[in-house]
Amino acid sequence: MTKRQSDSAPLTHRWLGFSAVSSLQALKDRLAPIADLQRVMRILSWDQQTMMPAAGAGHRAEQMGTLQLLAHQLFIADETGRLLDEATREAESLDPDSDDACLIRVVRRDYDKAFRVPPELRAEMARAAAEARPVWVKAKADSDFQAFLSVLERNVELRFRYIECFDHVDEPYDILLDDFEPQTSTAEVREIFDELKAQLAPLIAELRNDDVDESFMHGDFSTEKQEALDNSVVELFGMRPDSWRLDPTVHPFASGAGVDDIRITTNYDPTTMKSLFSTMHEYGHGLYSHQLPRELGRLPTGAPCSLGIHESQSRLWENLVGRSLPFWRFFYPRVQETFPALLGSVELERFFAAINKVQPSLIRVKADEVTYGMHVILRFELEQDIVNRRLALRDLPEAWNAKMSEYLSLDVPDDANGVLQDTHWAAGMIGYFPTYLLGTVMSVQIWEHASDDIDDLEEQIERGEFAALREWLGERVHRYGRKFSPQETLRRATGSTIDAKPYLSYLNSKYRAGIIA
């Protein structure tokens, strides 16, 4: 009955289409639609957090599950492996730094990792994370860790099963960390964090200044005016409205569908003007995504390098630019014009001191530059204890509170302000937190080199000019995409791998120099 005008070869063979090409090109043709699916998921996730009517969550979970499964199955199909093997042979003579040689290395790593994890386990991890989230939301609202414990246990247990999929390693945490900061060992992170911890403790004790007046940072900062201000700052930084959006959300994030479709978000609290710092942070993420190598757009190498490198870009714009005196010399008059009643009579020096006030506090995302590191180190250490089975999850609040007391001299009043504050563990994301501090440390290394290369960077910023900085970051960091490891990317940008010293000396010079009141 049916006139069949097309053959019915399985998808994996049909995929390649209709022309004879090299295995390398065929591999790229196979990978491109997988990149498309991943970008579609990013847009759907953005939509869910900014636009979707609440009741749509059920449909969205099904749709995301389908896209995830399709992307995974296309990637781990035998055909991908066959093409990868053939392309590897084809590419043997290539310059190892060439786009194609890098692509083959990256795909080989991804493919070997993806293959080890059974789809059933992957599906269960995704489901457990999705189901844990509302439980966490409620437990946090009720400050009730017990109500969260069983879903946390399930998520952590699944991570142990995940670790078992891989060859034995001395530090099982290496396997989890690799999903967020690839090719970076727990030992390397520990070394950096130990160095930081030793110096941050006395620095915090010395620099904390609870008496800095920040009363004027609280008041009637209308959302409409903050929106206008935040839009003006990212436009000043270089956000182009034909390829970017800035929208409100609950928890700020950056997303997008490619270099020409960047979506950043922020959260407006009408009682403070702190959205501005979130917005500058997300701008940094967005600029990285916007300046990724266009010619590698639909390949795994056209993606961001790692969460740590990503965070180095957001922290650079939030802190090195956004909490610097040159920037505020330029921008503060605009803020005063926007909020004349609240800030008209507050001098730049007082404002600058307030936005850089050093004071230990309970919540990581609200921490100042000096105390921030200890929040991450605390989490990293607890994750070590969990993964090495030195700490039962039921004892986590007690361990958390003890470290908060030891590192920041703070009593944790309840779990909502303690162990329940972040969503990461509820989503099973163990190994994610260290990337925040790695990124912060790297941001200063990158900044120092940008300052060396751009003669009058401070003066440019004081004039509200950011083109040279954007271009330098594009040329020295962003253009490598995921071609190299995070540390190799950093080395190409700065001449060295990660180093705590520039960060520590930045804190010392900024906060001891007497600029901060």
Place this chain on the structure above:
Amino acid sequence: MTKRQSDSAPLTHRWLGFSAVSSLQALKDRLAPIADLQRVMRILSWDQQTMMPAAGAGHRAEQMGTLQLLAHQLFIADETGRLLDEATREAESLDPDSDDACLIRVVRRDYDKAFRVPPELRAEMARAAAEARPVWVKAKADSDFQAFLSVLERNVELRFRYIECFDHVDEPYDILLDDFEPQTSTAEVREIFDELKAQLAPLIAELRNDDVDESFMHGDFSTEKQEALDNSVVELFGMRPDSWRLDPTVHPFASGAGVDDIRITTNYDPTTMKSLFSTMHEYGHGLYSHQLPRELGRLPTGAPCSLGIHESQSRLWENLVGRSLPFWRFFYPRVQETFPALLGSVELERFFAAINKVQPSLIRVKADEVTYGMHVILRFELEQDIVNRRLALRDLPEAWNAKMSEYLSLDVPDDANGVLQDTHWAAGMIGYFPTYLLGTVMSVQIWEHASDDIDDLEEQIERGEFAALREWLGERVHRYGRKFSPQETLRRATGSTIDAKPYLSYLNSKYRAGIIA
């Protein structure tokens, strides 16, 4: 090297997952992700027309192409055919009206159709349509048909190749029409349209009233106030903000990702308040999608029946409700409150006459209820001439203008206001236009039956109550989804198939009764 913990069966086999189920269930499991992909495309299309930064169009085209290809390839895979054959045998004893029996019929039709068209031709049709669109936009702006002719020729030529994929039929137009209004023949449409044409011509001549004052419909109708008013009307109709959105766009449309995620759009022109009618129209589309059978959500039968049935729902809310006197008795005071300077001194009767003014005009989407039909009939007749090769495309403007003169006594001043006004042909959509008028005709049949079943429907509307109407439509039309053909769906709702008489007598009684000034 790599520890393989998952087999590498091709996607089509892997797909079924991990449990032994009936072929019918396996078929459903195979179809569900295809429905997910289609819904994802709908959200991406919504995003493109409401949110996406303009420069993102290139990424979006790649992503849509990938989703389209994946959905198509999953559907036409041998495995689908095998499961369909097995499920057909399993379901032989089922009640032919049961969900499962309907599903098998619908999938069989879709599968046989999908299989006949080579993927290369499908891809070329999609590409030609995408490439024609900007050419059409420019040609329309310049009112230059010659600049559009070659891309139109390419699109039409591809439709001839499409028709050749199918068994010979007496009327090749049947094949094109089936993609928009399935299981409906050209002969059936022609019969209805001929009947309409014979009566509409004298009706228009009699009812046209160029002197009705509508000057007060033009003025400073601020977008903000229109937005508030449009939101209030759809909330009144029953739009629930937890599962719907209303956003501005250039060309209004309805979309969504499932019954709990409905997105409607409208266009605000600050010089008239006509957005309200677009919004009511799109509400009708949205309500249909919102009330589709939830239990069939991820199956082909859980989708809308046809474009004609869809349009019957939008026209019902736009015209039968939204241009009725009972509705405006209730709602007009709110409009006057919103625009006191413009409408405060305009009586209901004058306003009602203005929104129902009968006057032949050049543009279909701006046409009144009485003249609207002739715009569609004109297009249908030209499409007949094109598909039957009786009309060369270069002669299309002349043919268009001749018919406009004959049917509506209008001189077409330029092609922008004539043959270039609609986007459909630029996208290769021949066979789409008749569904507008079929839907309009059916909307009156459905309305009459709702009025018979709901005793005090007019009084309810005059009190601003729409729940009974919504429920009736849900129960009598929406809940069938795509289980039956459009005409069988209409028969179940109203007891008869399509009939021009109720529509003609509605026009006669509404416009001759003297209610309209």
